[in-house]
Amino acid sequence: MCPVWLEGEARTRWGKWGGRMKHAKPPKQPNSVRKLQYLWRIGALPRAVGLHMVTIWHDDWCGIYQGKACNCDPDITLKATLPGA
Secondary structure: OOOOOOOOHHHOOEOOOOOEOOOOOOOOOOHHHHHHHHHHHHOOOOOOOEEEEEEEEOOOOOHHHHOOOOOOOOEEEEEEEEEOO
16 A cells, blocks of 8 residues: 655655654854854955954844844954964
8 A cells, every 4th residue: 555645745755763863954044153154155255364353243133142042144354364373
């Protein structure tokens, strides 16, 4: 007898013992980290070895002030650079 699939049921995978397998999702990075990576990737932040200090300004409603991950679009500025430090 063939199983009757419910809508959405066909897309789930079943484990070795009949239980559903959970697919591992990569952890979502806070918006501030994602924006730093983006600015570095497009060349807005220096790529040379050294000490680079940035200032990150979060919105007033950002989750970082409640101990959660950043969920705003922060303003990031390069404050100082010491090459080769």
